[in-house]
Structures are given as C-alpha cells and as structure tokens.
Amino acid sequence: MSRADGPITVAFVGNPNCGKTTLFNAFTGAKLKVANWPGVTVERVEGETSYEGRPIRVIDTPGVYSLTSYTIEEIVTRKCLEEENIDVIINVVDASSMERNLYLTMQLLELKKPVILALNMMDIVEERGMEIDLHRLPEMLGHIPVVPVSARKRSGLDVLMHAVVHHYEEGPQGIVVRYAPQLETKISQVEAALRNKYGDMDNLRWHAIKMLEYDEEVYRDHPLNLRGIVDYSYEKDIINEKYDYIEEVVAECLFNKEKKAAMTDRIDELLTHPVWGIPIFLGIMALVFFLTFTVGDFLKGYFETGLEYFSQGFLAGLQAMGTSQWLISLLVDGIVAGVGGILTFLPNIFILFLALAFLEDSGYMARVAYVMNETMSRVGLSGKAFLPMLLGFGCTVPAVMATRALATERDRRRTILITPFMSCSARLPVYVLFAQMFFGERALLVAYSLYLIGLVAAISIAYVVHKTGGNEEEDGLLIELPEYKTPNGRTVAIYVWEKVQDYLTKAGTTIFVASIVLWFVLNMGPGGIVEEVSGSFAAMIGRLLVPILRPAGLGSWQIAVALISGLSAKEVVVSSFSVLYGISNINSAAGMGELSQILAQNSFGPVNAYALMIFCLMYTPCVAAIGAIKRETKSVSWTAGMVVFQLVVAWVMSVIVFQVGSMIF
Amino acid sequence: MKLNEGEIGRNYVVTGVLAKQQVARRLEALGVNERTPVIVLNKKGSGSLIIKVRGTRLALGRQIAEGITIEEVARR
Numbered sequence: 001m002s003r004a005d006g007p008i009t010v011a012f013v014g015n016p017n018c019g020k021t022t023l024f025n026a027f028t029g030a031k032l033k034v035a036n037w038p039g040v041t042v043e044r045v046e047g048e049t050s051y052e053g054r055p056i057r058v059i060d061t062p063g064v065y066s067l068t069s070y071t072i073e074e075i076v077t078r079k080c081l082e083e084e085n086i087d088v089i090i091n092v093v094d095a096s097s098m099e100r101n102l103y104l105t106m107q108l109l110e111l112k113k114p115v116i117l118a119l120n121m122m123d124i125v126e127e128r129g130m131e132i133d134l135h136r137l138p139e140m141l142g143h144i145p146v147v148p149v150s151a152r153k154r155s156g157l158d159v160l161m162h163a164v165v166h167h168y169e170e171g172p173q174g175i176v177v178r179y180a181p182q183l184e185t186k187i188s189q190v191e192a193a194l195r196n197k198y199g200d201m202d203n204l205r206w207h208a209i210k211m212l213e214y215d216e217e218v219y220r221d222h223p224l225n226l227r228g229i230v231d232y233s234y235e236k237d238i239i240n241e242k243y244d245y246i247e248e249v250v251a252e253c254l255f256n257k258e259k260k261a262a263m264t265d266r267i268d269e270l271l272t273h274p275v276w277g278i279p280i281f282l283g284i285m286a287l288v289f290f291l292t293f294t295v296g297d298f299l300k301g302y303f304e305t306g307l308e309y310f311s312q313g314f315l316a317g318l319q320a321m322g323t324s325q326w327l328i329s330l331l332v333d334g335i336v337a338g339v340g341g342i343l344t345f346l347p348n349i350f351i352l353f354l355a356l357a358f359l360e361d362s363g364y365m366a367r368v369a370y371v372m373n374e375t376m377s378r379v380g381l382s383g384k385a386f387l388p389m390l391l392g393f394g395c396t397v398p399a400v401m402a403t404r405a406l407a408t409e410r411d412r413r414r415t416i417l418i419t420p421f422m423s424c425s426a427r428l429p430v431y432v433l434f435a436q437m438f439f440g441e442r443a444l445l446v447a448y449s450l451y452l453i454g455l456v457a458a459i460s461i462a463y464v465v466h467k468t469g470g471n472e473e474e475d476g477l478l479i480e481l482p483e484y485k486t487p488n489g490r491t492v493a494i495y496v497w498e499k500v501q502d503y504l505t506k507a508g509t510t511i512f513v514a515s516i517v518l519w520f521v522l523n524m525g526p527g528g529i530v531e532e533v534s535g536s537f538a539a540m541i542g543r544l545l546v547p548i549l550r551p552a553g554l555g556s557w558q559i560a561v562a563l564i565s566g567l568s569a570k571e572v573v574v575s576s577f578s579v580l581y582g583i584s585n586i587n588s589a590a591g592m593g594e595l596s597q598i599l600a601q602n603s604f605g606p607v608n609a610y611a612l613m614i615f616c617l618m619y620t621p622c623v624a625a626i627g628a629i630k631r632e633t634k635s636v637s638w639t640a641g642m643v644v645f646q647l648v649v650a651w652v653m654s655v656i657v658f659q660v661g662s663m664i665f
Numbered sequence: 666m667k668l669n670e671g672e673i674g675r676n677y678v679v680t681g682v683l684a685k686q687q688v689a690r691r692l693e694a695l696g697v698n699e700r701t702p703v704i705v706l707n708k709k710g711s712g713s714l715i716i717k718v719r720g721t722r723l724a725l726g727r728q729i730a731e732g733i734t735i736e737e738v739a740r741r
C-alpha cells in the first residue's frame with residue numbers, strides 16, 4: 001500500500017459518558033474537560049499521537065446513542081464519520097452497561113469500516129464480579145478486535161494502538177445482524193435498486209438499511225425512488241432485531257450480570273428523594289459556596305501579604321530607578337492595583353471550581369436534572385435545561401455551549417436567555433469584596449442570597465417567557481443517570497487547573513488591558529493629562545449615566561465607570577474600584593477599610609452595596625459571554641435584544657432593591 | 666398500564682411506546698422497545714421517574730412516561 005507510513009486517522013465513537021474523552025486525553029496528552037454526566041463533549045476535537053513511529057490522527061466525537069441524526073451531537077458525529085477520511089473507528093463501549101452500548105456498535109458494524117471495540121471500564125466490571133467472555137465476544141461481532149482498556153487507569157492503551165496500527169485495513173467480516181427473512185428480502189431489493197442507479201458502493205447494505213429506516217440524510221445524498229419496495233419505515237423492526245441480537249450476545253458473553261453493586265441505587269434513594277431532593281440540592285450548593293468563601297478566605301491571606309510586599313518593593317524599585325511619576329502611577333495604581341487585586345481572589349475561584357469538579361465527576365449532575373424536572377417543567381423547560389444553568393455557576397461561556405445537548409432550538413434559546421442570571425465565578429470577587437465590606441459577619445448569607453436570587457430570577461424569566469410564548473409543552477425529560485463514582489484525581493486536577501489558568505490568563509489579558517485603559521481615561525481629559533480626576537474622560541462618561549443609576553443608589557460617576565468596565569469581564573468591576581480610588585490591595589482589611597471610607601463619604605451604605613451586587617449579578621456578564629451567545633444562537637439581533645433585556649432587568653431590580661431597602665433600613 | 670403508574674421496585678415489560686416521533690426514536694435507541702424488561706427505581710408524585718433498563722438508569726419526565734405502556738411480570 002502506498003500509504004503504509006502515512007498517518008492513520010482514528011475516530012473515537014461511543015455512547016455519551018462512556019469515556020471517549022478520557023481515552024482521547026490519555027492518547028494525545030490533551031486536557032479536554034471530562035466529567036461524569038452525559039453530554040460533556042459537544043464538538044469534534046482533533047489531536048495527534050503515534051505508535052511504533054506511525055503517526056496517528058485522533059478525533060474525539062460527541063457521545064451518541066445511535067447513528068441517526070436527530071440531535072446536534074448525532075449530526076456532528078455522523079458528519080465526522082461520513083466526511084472525514086476515517087481509517088479506523090474505535091468504538092468505545094462502557095463494559096459495565098454493555099447491552100445498551102452495543103446498539104451503536106451494531107450500527108457501526110453495518111458501516112463496514114474497520115472497527116475496533118475498546119471495552120472501557122473493565123476495572124468497574126471486575127469490581128462488580130462480572131465477567132466478559134473476550135473470546136466469544138469478537139466472534140459474535142464480525143471478528144473485530146476487542147481490547148479491554150481502562151481509560152482512567154490508563155491501562156490497555158498500547159494494546160489498543162497496536163490493534164489500530166495492525167487492523168486499520170480490515171473491516172468486520174460477514175454480516176453480524178441478520179434480520180428476519182422479509183426484512184432481508186427488502187434489503188436485497190433496495191441494494192439492487194441502489195446498485196442499479198449508483199453502481200457498486202462500499203457500504204451498500206448500510207445504505208439499504210438506512211433507507212428502510214427512512215433516514216433523511218441517506219435519501220438526500222442518494223435520492224432513490226423506492227415506491228413498491230419500501231412502503232413504510234421499518235426502523236422499529238430494525239431496532240428491535242438489533243436488540244434481539246444484542247440480548248443473545250449478552251447472554252453468551254456476559255456472566256453474573258445481576259450481581260451488580262447496588263451502591264448507586266442506595267445513594268439515589270436519598271439524593272433523588274421526591275421530597276428531600278430539592279432541599280438536598282440547595283444544601284449542596286450552599287455547602288459549595290460556604291467552602292468557596294471560608295476556605296478561600298483562609299487561603300487569601302497569603303496572597304494579600306504577597307501582593308503587599310510585591311507592590312511596595314515594586315514601587316521602591318521604580319522610584320530608585322528614577323522612573324517618571326506618571327509611569328509609576330500607571331504601573332502601580334493602574335496595573336498592579338487592577339491586576340494584583342484580582343489575583344487575590346484566586347483562592348476563592350480555586351475552591352469554587354474544585355467543588356464544581358467534584359459535583360460534575362461524581363455523577364450527581366444528571367440527578368439534578370431529575371430533581372429539578374418539576375420546577376423546570378412549570379416554566380416550560382425540561383430538567384435537562386438545568387444542567388447548563390448549573391454550569392453557569394462556573395462560567396457562562398461553556399454553560400451556553402452546553403445547551404447544545406437540548407433537543408429543540410426553542411429550549412436552547414430559552415435556556416441561553418436565563419443562563420447568564422446564574423451567578424458565575426467572575427461575579428464572586430464583587431460579592432466577596434462588597435459583602436465583607438458592608439455586611440461583616442453576615443457576608444456569607446448575603447452572598448448566598450445573591451446566588452439564590454439569580455436562580456429565582458432565571459426561573460421566573462423562563463416562566464414569563466413560557467406564559468407569553470403560548471404555553472406549549474416542553475420536550476420531556478429523558479436522560480441517562482450514570483453510576484456514582486469517586487471523583488478521579490486526574491480529572492479533577494485537569495478541570496481545576498484549566499479554570500485557574502483561564503483566570504490567570506484573564507488577569508493577564510482582559511483585566512490587564514482594562515486596567516491600563518481605565519488608568520488612561522482617568523488621567524486624561526480633553527486637554528491632555530488632568531490634575532483632578534473629575535476633569536477626566538472617565539468622569540465625563542460616568543456622569544452621563546449618573547441620573548440613570550441614581551434611583552438604584554448607584555449615582556456616582558465612579559460606579560458608572562466601574563460598571564461599564566465590568567462589561568469586559570465582571571472581575572473588572574472590582575479592579576476598577578482599585579484603579580479609580582488608587583487602592584493598592586483592595587481585598588485586604590486595610591484596602592476594604594479605605595474603600596468603605598471613601599464610599600461612605602458619598603453616603604454609600606449597605607443598601608447601596610446590595611443594590612450594586614444585584615446590578616452586577618443581573619447585567620450582561622461579559623463580552624466573552626455575548627460572543628458565545630451570538631455564536632450559539634447565530635443571531636445578532638437576538639443577542640443584542642438579550643443584552644438590552646439584561647441591562648433593563650438589572651436596572652429595575654437594583655432600583656427596587658434600593659428603594660424598598662431604603663424604606664426599611 | 667402506563668409506566669408512570671408502575672410501582673417502585675417492581676418488574677415490568679414494555680408493551681408499547683407511544684410518543685412524538687423524535688422522542689420515540691430516542692427511546693428506541695436507548696433500548697426501550699416492546700418486550701424490554703424495566704424496573705421502576707424511583708418515582709415522584711408528579712410522574713417523573715427513574716427506571717432501570719438494559720443495565721442503565723434513565724430518568725424520564727411524566728409526558729414521556731405516560732406514552733410507555735407496561736405490564737407486570739414475575740421477578741426474574
């Protein structure tokens with residue numbers, strides 16, 4: 001063969017949550033996100049590896065249950081299989097639920113491309129006392145190579161790549177699933193018709209079967225008049241017969257099937273309890289935020305001391321070098337204060353993502369969809385829409401992308417509309433700072449109340465949209481609940497490290513640039529460098545918004561400027577305060593004291609602070625989120641409308657909070 | 666009877682699936698077909714439930730559960 005040394009292209013294909021991405025990471029050294037709930041991967045991803053000097057191109061695909069094309073994931077995966085030059089399909093199968101996983105295998109075998117079965121989670125199978133007949137299994141699957149692996153423990157990987165390099169030219173032998181005689185007759189008739197019109201095709205039988213299933217894609221690519229042969233969709237019969245065959249396979253190859261660990265069911269009795277399910281969920285979220293604040297604050301002290309030393313040393317160094325005054329001001333008051341101030345929140349961010357990683361990798365996520373199904377159902381969404389919302393506690397951008405797992409465009413848009421109201425990690429510094437500054441011991445309670453208000457606002461908005469949008473019934477909940485497992489160290493580490501990196505990158509890019517820009521607009525006016533900040537561009541712009549923000553108790557140009565800057569990233573609201581008031585270490589006791597004193601001069605008290613936090617919770621998250629929403633909805637006008645909507649909601653809510661709050665306190 | 670009328674811990678087999686075509690196809694791909702054995706694991710008053718089917722757990726909303734008819738079988 002001419003391409004004996006060329007790269008081999010391999011695609012990982014399998015059910016959702018069967019470990020494709022874990023395997024992909026193991027082979028390519030990539031650090032893609034993995035978690036224990038179906039639908040983590042929504043895009044195809046490419047990577048490279050090699051075996052015995054042979055380059056191998058690896059493609060990871062979103063998990064699918066079947067090769068039809070009804071969901072976005074299925075379309076992506078099927079496109080990848082049809083359009084790319086895939087040499088070998090590695091069908092990743094969760095050995096602990098082989099029966100369901102093999103259904104996709106049966107379809108892949110019909111494609112007649114080389115398939116290798118990677119029997120994943122063999123460690124779990126063994127733990128449960130189950131045994132798989134690895135001799136009989138390949139015999140029943142067209143003699144394709146079957147390789148037991150454990151993606152998490154990284155065992156069996158070399159054997160798998162060995163199989164790739166040596167079997168990439170061999171497809172499955174013979175016909176694996178033979179259908180009932182009348183179906184087989186139909187298949188031959190369609191095959192004949194296809195051959196007549198299109199000549200010899202590689203996978204004639206697959207096309208014929210898909211045509212009997214009324215598969216739209218196949219008909220679009222190969223239009224064929226089958227009147228008289230195919231009079232109705234045989235899809236149901238074909239599915240049933242595949243499952244019948246799988247039952248035979250399972251009966252012959254899988255032993256001690258019923259001896260399963262009942263651990264998951266026992267945990268579920270509590271966590272998915274009809275009455276206690278929701279309180280437990282709220283309790284778990286409260287615990288997450290409690291840890292974020294308390295443990296985060298405990299670690300924060302070290303960061304502050306470090307920043308203090310750095311800032312002082314840096315200043316002394318600059319002065320010793322005889323740096324000009326304005327440059328010192330830019331570097332110390334602008335960049336160090338803005339970027340450094342944000343870095344001190346890293347411990348809180350770290351703990352939040354650590355907790356979220358545990359939730360995602362434990363298997364609890366999918367349960368939340370079930371627990372919240374009734375609540376979501378009342379507002380016209382299925383419980384599944386709650387998963388992106390939960391991810392929104394971390395970051396709005398991946399949360400918006402996760403809506404791809406929802407079945408209809410209508411559900412997606414509605415979920416995208418409400419997800420930004422879930423309080424993301426970037427808003428955390430605002431709460432940490434202002435809650436501690438103005439509410440002292442009750443800071444934690446105040447912060448948790450904001451998370452709850454965000455959640456309630458999201459659900460209420462969905463309710464209003466549902467009621468005004470014609471009340472039609474939502475797509476019902478249908479989701480697989482994975483087994484619970486102890487979160488994997490490597491998975492959690494990758495997840496948290498990526499988030500910490502993102503945060504540091506953001507501090508070094510967006511926040512860095514925003515701090516510099518802010519310093520300039522603060523120190524420049526129409527006539528060049530200004531002595532008094534009140535004559536600066538920033539003050540001029542800010543003052544325009546003061547009348548609008550005054551009813552919300554936010555009527556100062558500095559706050560207006562901080563809120564505008566916050567559109568670049570929500571953390572910038574905090575770093576703006578550092579730069580605006582020249583506070584070097586805003587997150588320390590001294591920095592907070594300084595800021596609250598300055599604010600108090602404008603009679604800015606706890607009620608104003610709460611209104612400010614409400615505004616930050618509700619208004620447009622950041623440009624990155626707007627970008628993601630535009631990409632996912634593919635509509636500029638919809639996205640623009642959403643931004644206006646968020647600004648209006650934020651304004652109305654903070655006005656209500658301030659006006660009512662001022663009356664009470 | 667309908668799946669949402671099933672009782673926790675009992676064994677049933679599916680006798681029919683009636684749902685919007687999209688949902689029906691997804692159920693079929695997940696292995697919920699005629700003659701498939703199911704066990705009800707968890708159920709809420711509103712009709713959402715968790716079933717065990719083909720070795721995996723599925724959470725279903727009421728609308729979908731109502732479209733699945735079942736009959737009880739003796740414990741295997």
